[in-house]
Amino acid sequence: MVPRKRTDTDQADSPVCRTRVNNRAPIAGRWLPVEVGNSILARRVDGCVTVIPESHTDLLTRPLFGHLATIRPDGTAQSNPVWYIWDGEVVQFTFSTKQQKHRNVLTNPHVALSIQDPEDPYRYLEVRGIVETVDPDPNGGEFFMKLNTHYNGPFTESLYPTEGGIYTMRPTSTSKQGQ
Amino acid sequence: MVPRKRTDTDQADSPVCRTRVNNRAPIAGRWLPVEVGNSILARRVDGCVTVIPESHTDLLTRPLFGHLATIRPDGTAQSNPVWYIWDGEVVQFTFSTKQQKHRNVLTNPHVALSIQDPEDPYRYLEVRGIVETVDPDPNGGEFFMKLNTHYNGPFTESLYPTEGGIYTMRPTSTSKQGQ
Numbered sequence: 001m002v003p004r005k006r007t008d009t010d011q012a013d014s015p016v017c018r019t020r021v022n023n024r025a026p027i028a029g030r031w032l033p034v035e036v037g038n039s040i041l042a043r044r045v046d047g048c049v050t051v052i053p054e055s056h057t058d059l060l061t062r063p064l065f066g067h068l069a070t071i072r073p074d075g076t077a078q079s080n081p082v083w084y085i086w087d088g089e090v091v092q093f094t095f096s097t098k099q100q101k102h103r104n105v106l107t108n109p110h111v112a113l114s115i116q117d118p119e120d121p122y123r124y125l126e127v128r129g130i131v132e133t134v135d136p137d138p139n140g141g142e143f144f145m146k147l148n149t150h151y152n153g154p155f156t157e158s159l160y161p162t163e164g165g166i167y168t169m170r171p172t173s174t175s176k177q178g179q
Numbered sequence: 180m181v182p183r184k185r186t187d188t189d190q191a192d193s194p195v196c197r198t199r200v201n202n203r204a205p206i207a208g209r210w211l212p213v214e215v216g217n218s219i220l221a222r223r224v225d226g227c228v229t230v231i232p233e234s235h236t237d238l239l240t241r242p243l244f245g246h247l248a249t250i251r252p253d254g255t256a257q258s259n260p261v262w263y264i265w266d267g268e269v270v271q272f273t274f275s276t277k278q279q280k281h282r283n284v285l286t287n288p289h290v291a292l293s294i295q296d297p298e299d300p301y302r303y304l305e306v307r308g309i310v311e312t313v314d315p316d317p318n319g320g321e322f323f324m325k326l327n328t329h330y331n332g333p334f335t336e337s338l339y340p341t342e343g344g345i346y347t348m349r350p351t352s353t354s355k356q357g358q
Contacts, residue, residue, distance in 0.1 A: 081303050126259060
């Protein structure tokens with residue numbers, strides 16, 4: 001991928017909001033891995049909001065597939081296509097709590113989502129952030145079916161009627177390419 | 180993304196080939212971050228080859244875009260669309276050595292590439308692996324232009340004539356979904 005006109009909000013737009021994490025120590029106190037149902041995985045303490053570049057918000061609102069980078073408990077990388085939904089403040093995903101992705105975010109809630117424009121493959125948005133909460137998907141998979149509708153998906157009922165999770169990521173920084 | 184028919188070769192196909200890594204210690208001796216030009220970042224010592232599922236090799240040979248998960252020096256995740264090429268044994272990428280991705284793989288060579296079938300978004304391949312070598316792209320960007328040709332890209336010369344790198348990833352495990 002070609003880095004023309006790539007920009008990164010990490011330092012440019014919101015240095016004060018940056019959540020610096022080092023695996024070995026200073027992360028403690030900013031987030032705490034917990035089980036589904038207790039809900040709080042991580043919470044930003046500074047009250048800042050990471051702004052998505054307006055030129056690229058369509059990549060969050062259109063029913064495109066994203067690729068979610070997570071970090072496995074052994075410290076190696078994982079990448080999977082995902083459904084997502086954006087409410088203007090946080091990005092939400094659904095997985096089964098039996099999936100490896102679930103174990104990954106419980107161990108390390110730092111994730112990154114990249115979304116490519118299918119009409120222009122050299123235009124993309126990357127949103128890095130922290131999975132703040134994991135909540136049970138209520139009523140046999142209500143959230144799964146909301147995403148299924150958003151994506152015009154093929155399902156008539158949730159694949160995770162009992163073990164579905166709602167994963168809520170708060171963006172901490174973005175990068176983009178293209179106009 | 181829906182985990183129907185998902186399989187993982189991690190343990191099923193090649194347990195003996197697994198390269199288990201823990202960020203905190205046992206990785207030492209298996210790989211060593213070095214500068215471009217010295218070339219060896221990591222090398223598997225067991226002589227095993229991770230087999231790509233035959234049903235999904237088309238996703239490696241077609242000129243599709245992949246999303247590459249890397250791990251930043253602060254231990255957080257990054258995801259970017261990438262060009263790639265597969266020779267039947269290793270996957271190769273090109274970046275500029277001035278990009279963050281370069282710094283990431285020098286710090287932690289464990290990466291993951293996910294590729295979705297544009298004709299069937301519920302079919303995908305994930306290849307996890309280790310960037311074994313980083314070599315300078317010779318002759319003003321010969322490798323960049325090879326990828327540009329493979330992707331029918333818009334470039335008439337390399338964007339990285341002097342600082343281009345050839346990143347060679349050896350697969351260590353795969354996962355897939357769909358037929």
